[in-house]
Structure formats: structure tokens, C-alpha cells
Amino acid sequence: AQSVTQLDSQVPVFEEAPVELRCNYSSSVSVYLFWYVQYPNQGLQLLLKYLSGSTLVKGINGFEAEFNKSQTSFHLRKPSVHISDTAEYFCAVSYDYKLSFGAGTTVTVRA
């Protein structure tokens, strides 16, 4: 079985400041890793994914994440956030196309 732990439930951050959202996972098999963003009352949008290869993954909207196999982590970062980045962020692991999600991290960007 796979599981995901997002270590921060809420992250307040000032505009143009950097942000890091932490994600740890556990799995007995090789999995794929994803970060999704959800705006209020909307579906999920894929930010980025790790399948194999380079451990540093770049995604949309200036986000990037680093896969660390030894620490079973997949932390998401952005060097400078905007007000529009206010949303819910979900880390997920995929096995056989089924996704297991973390509890989510609410990012609130303040001016």
C-alpha cells in the first residue's frame, strides 16, 4: 500500500517570498509522484510529476520539486510566490494509475 504525508496543513506566506511544501511518502513498490493544485470549487490541475530520471522536476507556474529516494520525500518549492498562488496543494503517489493523496496544504499568499 502507498501513503502520503503532507507535513504542513497551512502555509501563510508573503507575496514574492519563497515557499516550500513538504511531502513524504511510503510505498513497498516503485511509484510515480505528483503535485496538484486545486482552486476553490474546481478540479485538480497538475503542477508537476516525477516518473524517473533527474530528481529535480520543473513544473508550471514556476514550481519545482525534488525527489529524494533515501528520505522518501518530494518537496515542492517556488522561489517567489504571487497572490494567485493562493490555493490547496496536494501531493500524490500513483500506482497502476490510482492516486493516493496527502491531506493537502493550504497556501495563503498575503500582500
Add this chain to the structure above:
Amino acid sequence: GAVVSQHPSWVICKSGTSVKIECRSLDFQATTMFWYRQFPKQSLMLMATSNEGSKATYEQGVEKDKFLINHASLTLSTLTVTSAHPEDSSFYICSAPTGALAEAFFGQGTRLTVV
């Protein structure tokens, strides 16, 4: 890119009635689709796997007789919440894998409110 369309985006129904939610893959065929449920301020939980031409596979604790899933074509899966009750009020989201590099695309979600 691949698009998954979900309809309706929101619905209000009376307790005891049934509601059908559609999930369509617009520009690709999906032999498998997934249905998730998200309660307020919580994460998404997989409810069931919809398989074209065969029975759906339900996750533990999900009542198959209450949440009827039909996947009659390669582009359409439907979730019917039967005899809905207020505790069924939730955000329901479908997804469909494209087959390319393990990526699954999500529908816009359906906000169900049972009154």
C-alpha cells in the same frame, strides 16, 4: 492536451432522490476511469475504478449499491448516487488516465448538496 469533462458542476437534490454525474474523455479513449470523493477541507479519497464493459471495482467501505457506476463506452463513465442523503453531500471528481506516462487528467468536479 487531454481533456476530461464532468457534468454537472454542481447539483442540489432532495433527500431520497438519485443523482447522476457524467465523466467524459473528450479527445481520447479511456477504458478505465476513477471516481474520487472529497469532503470539505479534506483530501480526495478513491471511491471506485470504472472499467469499460465490465463491473466497477469499489474501494473498501464504499457501498456499491449506493454509488452505481456505469462505463458503457470508451469515453463515458457515470456515477449515480442513489437514494441520496445529506451525508452524501460532497465534491465528486473523476479522472481518466491517458496511457501516457502514468498521467491521469481530472474533471472539473461536481459539488453535490443533498437537502
